[in-house]
Amino acid sequence: MAAPGGTGPIGPFPPGVDTEAERDEYDKRRRRVLWTLPSGLYLVGSRAGDERNAMTLNWATQLAFDPKLVGVGVEKAALTHRLVSEGRVFSLCTVARDDRAIVRRFTKPVEVDLVAMTLNGFGFHDGISGAPILDQAPAFLDCAVRQEVDAGDHTFFVGEVIDAGFQVDESTPVLRMEDTRMNYGG
Numbered sequence: 001m002a003a004p005g006g007t008g009p010i011g012p013f014p015p016g017v018d019t020e021a022e023r024d025e026y027d028k029r030r031r032r033v034l035w036t037l038p039s040g041l042y043l044v045g046s047r048a049g050d051e052r053n054a055m056t057l058n059w060a061t062q063l064a065f066d067p068k069l070v071g072v073g074v075e076k077a078a079l080t081h082r083l084v085s086e087g088r089v090f091s092l093c094t095v096a097r098d099d100r101a102i103v104r105r106f107t108k109p110v111e112v113d114l115v116a117m118t119l120n121g122f123g124f125h126d127g128i129s130g131a132p133i134l135d136q137a138p139a140f141l142d143c144a145v146r147q148e149v150d151a152g153d154h155t156f157f158v159g160e161v162i163d164a165g166f167q168v169d170e171s172t173p174v175l176r177m178e179d180t181r182m183n184y185g186g
């Protein structure tokens with residue numbers, strides 16, 4: 001996925017990378033290296049008031065043992081960004097490896113049906129934070145935002161885990177980026 005609004009190489013450039021051609025080559029190399037960073041693939045549930053959303057995300061990681069902090073990098077233009085920023089909560093749901101098709105269903109704002117309790121037709125329930133959790137997620141972390149770190153075109157939301165659970169057999173293999181042909185980053 002291209003950098004938003006990116007028309008050319010973004011600096012700073014290391015020594016010896018001076019010409020436009022060198023910068024272009026460096027930019028492409030840096031992107032290929034970034035693509036090799038291993039990552040998981042998740043659905044992030046968000047909620048502000050009555051508004052709910054869920055989106056595919058791979059920029060997620062644990063940050064501390066004590067307290068239990070996890071961080072997610074969310075694009076500023078995304079609906080999820082507004083909901084997490086306003087609602088101060090999010091859920092991080094894993095995806096079963098044999099359920100990989102679902103990630104393509106959560107790359108734009110979802111259709112919420114509060115009667116059927118579905119997001120894009122997929123059953124959900126609200127976690128104790130109020131953020132939606134997909135019923136078919138193998139496991140979830142329910143988080144309360146403790147910090148919001150500005151990260152250029154994204155915001156890194158740091159959340160404290162306030163609930164966690166398995167919804168299927170704990171040994172169910174979970175999806176990683178490398179199981180797909182997709183990438184996000186670079």
Ligand SMILES: Cc1cc2nc3c(=O)[nH]c(=O)nc-3n(C[C@H](O)[C@H](O)[C@H](O)COP(=O)(O)O)c2cc1C
Nearest residue numbers: 056057058059074075078079080107108109182184
């Ligand atoms: C494989 C994959 C990984 C993604 N990872 C992220 C991510 O880590 N952070 C992010 O902001 N958007 C990520 N996206 C993009 C979002 O899923 C989504 O397209 C966009 O942010 C809009 O979401 P919205 O429904 O909240 O508006 C990823 C998309 C794909 C297909």
